[in-house]
Amino acid sequence: MSRVLYGSLASPFVRRIRLLLENIDYELREVDVLKPDTRALFAAITPIRKMPVLDDHGQRIFDSHTIQLHLSRTLGLPDLSIDQYNQISVIDAVCDSLVVLLMGKRSDLPVQEDRLMFTLQRERITDSLAWLEETARTGAFDDWHYPTICLICLYDWARFRQLLDFNTYPALQAAVNRFAERPSVVATQPV
Ligand SMILES: N[C@@H](CCC(=O)N[C@@H](CS)C(=O)NCC(=O)O)C(=O)O
Numbered sequence: 001m002s003r004v005l006y007g008s009l010a011s012p013f014v015r016r017i018r019l020l021l022e023n024i025d026y027e028l029r030e031v032d033v034l035k036p037d038t039r040a041l042f043a044a045i046t047p048i049r050k051m052p053v054l055d056d057h058g059q060r061i062f063d064s065h066t067i068q069l070h071l072s073r074t075l076g077l078p079d080l081s082i083d084q085y086n087q088i089s090v091i092d093a094v095c096d097s098l099v100v101l102l103m104g105k106r107s108d109l110p111v112q113e114d115r116l117m118f119t120l121q122r123e124r125i126t127d128s129l130a131w132l133e134e135t136a137r138t139g140a141f142d143d144w145h146y147p148t149i150c151l152i153c154l155y156d157w158a159r160f161r162q163l164l165d166f167n168t169y170p171a172l173q174a175a176v177n178r179f180a181e182r183p184s185v186v187a188t189q190p191v
Pocket of ligand 1: 049062
């Protein structure tokens with residue numbers, strides 16, 4: 001197979017690319033960065049040790065953003081607007097802050113306490129979700145495109161890891177539920 005995607009079945013960043021490639025042939029090679037043997041293998045593939053990594057006919061590409069850019073160029077996907085890049089930046093901010101809190105918890109750190117590092121993440125998550133909710137109300141995530149894909153991946157992963165409750169974000173819930181039956185969305189649910 002000439003296109004190989006490295007990543008886990010749970011990662012929201014990897015799932016973005018899996019959804020972007022929903023009608024394209026590729027091989028998914030599973031990586032578990034928490035297991036020493038696969039972590040060592042993954043380290044040989046990328047110095048930043050973060051997933052996803054795409055190997056496209058020998059061209060190795062790090063980071064979901066660069067992969068998205070590469071795929072949009074090579075597959076002729078529509079360009080994104082600055083507003084859409086902003087939406088992705090805000091979704092990324094929530095994902096990244098949740099990852100920091102999750103890793104803190106897994107490292108037995110007091111993530112619920114009033115410590116600068118954790119307070120900054122919680123504040124960012126709160127403000128970003130409020131911004132995304134407002135943005136969803138304008139219809140920004142009504143269509144199937146990359147920002148909607150990123151939102152779906154954040155939403156399902158945060159619920160899968162029991163990190164967020166979206167009950168107070170009805171517009172985000174509605175945006176995600178609109179695509180809940182899409183075969184690629186069903187097939188790539190985090191496990
Ligand atoms: N900015 C990166 C973020 C990727 C990322 O944080 N991936 C996580 C998995 S969800 C990871 O590989 N973490 C491993 C680590 O931090 O060591 C992207 O968009 O691809």
